[in-house]
Amino acid sequence: MQAIFEQYDWDVKDYQVLQQGLINKTYLVETKKGDFILQTINHQVFKNPNAIDFNINLISSFLKKNNPKYLFTHLVANKKGETLTIIDGLYYRAFVKIDGHALTVLENENQAKLAATQFANFTHELINLDCQQLQVTIPDFHNLNLRYAQFINAIKTGDVNRINDSKEAIAFLESQNELVTIYKQFIGHKDAKQRVTHHDTKISNVLFNKEANAICVIDLDTVMPGYYISDVGDMCRTYLCKVSEEEKQLDLITVDPKRWDAIKNGYLSKMEYHLSEFELDHLSYSGQYMIYMQALRFLTDHLNMDSYYGSNYEGQNYIRALNQIELLKRFNEII
DSSP states (O other): OHHHHHHTTOOEEEEEEEEEOSSOEEEEEEETTEEEEEEEEOTTTSSOHHHHHHHHHHHHHHHHHHOTTSOOOOBOOOTTSOSOEEETTEEEEEEEOOSOEEOSSOOSHHHHHHHHHHHHHHHHHTTTSOGGGSOOSSTTTTOHHHHHHHHHHHHHHSOHHHHHHTHHHHHHHHHTTHHHHHHHHHHTSTTOOOEEEOSOOOGGGEEEOTTSOEEEEOOOTTOEEEOHHHHHHHHHHHHSSSSOTTOOOGGGOOOOHHHHHHHHHHHHHHHGGGSOHHHHTTHHHHHHHHHHHHHHHHHHHHHTTSSSSOOSSTTHHHHHHHHHHHHHHHHHHHO
């Protein structure tokens, strides 16, 4: 750690691990210059950390020029003037610590509205930044065509026993393939535009202050050119239900209509006049698209013997798939 600190010329008073997740490892570093967030970038997940670094710096430069008051996680340069530090094959980046906290669980519809407003405002503030300048950090991340093709392939080549045991779930997902047709029509339509899109709009990627107001979007590794249905869809998938994708009791999976209204109202408060009528007509589809895609991905991985997500217990990805199937059914009931 001292070798890393020296790269930033930090006189460190103390440091601690804030998060040691599957993707990035995060530290809080207290120095005489102030407090910083230090992160590793998992280059097994993100094959090109330089692309992430490029994107954040591009957005940072745009905001400093066009709206310097916008609260943003600007990168901190090391002694060489670089914002990506490589030591022993590991990639590090640093930010000035912003005074705020992230939620692990969404508690009410007001938090959903505040978070949706922040993600919408992020795209709104960058509406004049040509999103095609951004580099793709995860190719085909939200490509439903690909995910459905992978699912169909898994039905043919996956584990025979798991395929037999999953027939009901497979049949349901096949019955919903009109959602793939709609996706193809959407991305091919002249009025569906790509914009600067976050792609990972779970509640933990928004900072809240002591007054419980959402103040800042964080975790920009998946920011790429994308369609708004990715951001709204991911909010639907992670905000609508009070239990998580890990819940085994399917009767606990319900959709709160107030949270759906909160997502819509929050997002449209900043983005409505940017979206075409065609795009606005697909607001509900956003939720169907993302929930369905995640159900496909979980069941595909289950049939492929948990080769992508892995599992902590036998059948975990099957349970996750059933969870998302139930969520899709419940969402379809309220739209």
